Amino acid sequence: QLQLVESGGGVVQPGGSLRLSCAYSGFSLNYYSIGWFRQAPGKKREGISCMNMHGETFDDESVRGRFTLSRDNVENMVYLQMNKLKPDDTATYYCAATSRAQCVSNSPSNYIEVWGQGTLVTVST
Numbered sequence: 001q002l003q004l005v006e007s008g009g010g011v012v013q014p015g016g017s018l019r020l021s022c023a024y025s026g027f028s029l030n031y032y033s034i035g036w037f038r039q040a041p042g043k044k045r046e047g048i049s050c051m052n053m054h055g056e057t058f059d060d061e062s063v064r065g066r067f068t069l070s071r072d073n074v075e076n077m078v079y080l081q082m083n084k085l086k087p088d089d090t091a092t093y094y095c096a097a098t099s100r101a102q103c104v105s106n107s108p109s110n111y112i113e114v115w116g117q118g119t120l121v122t123v124s125t
Contacts, residue, residue, distance in 0.1 A: 006094070011122045015084060015085065029071060034051055067082050
């Protein structure tokens, strides 16, 4: 059974940092792309970062240079290190995975095979 469980959300001041974690189980990153989406209040869900089956990462321009996606194959974890956070980064963040595309965060929603439950990030003074 494919499963993703996120953690690490919280409240942070502008300019601060947070690290989100995503524990994956039931599949191998050798065959799946994994990544992060976010959905701000009143807005559509958007893909922001992904890792393909070769371990290469791709970031949306809205987070490029501030967010870093990494993985720990031993612990079956994926991380999103978020630096220089802005109020516009406030959203619920979701981990997702698919074997049907090279980059999950750029793929159609019907390609997504598994979603996490989401974790809320609030950037505010």
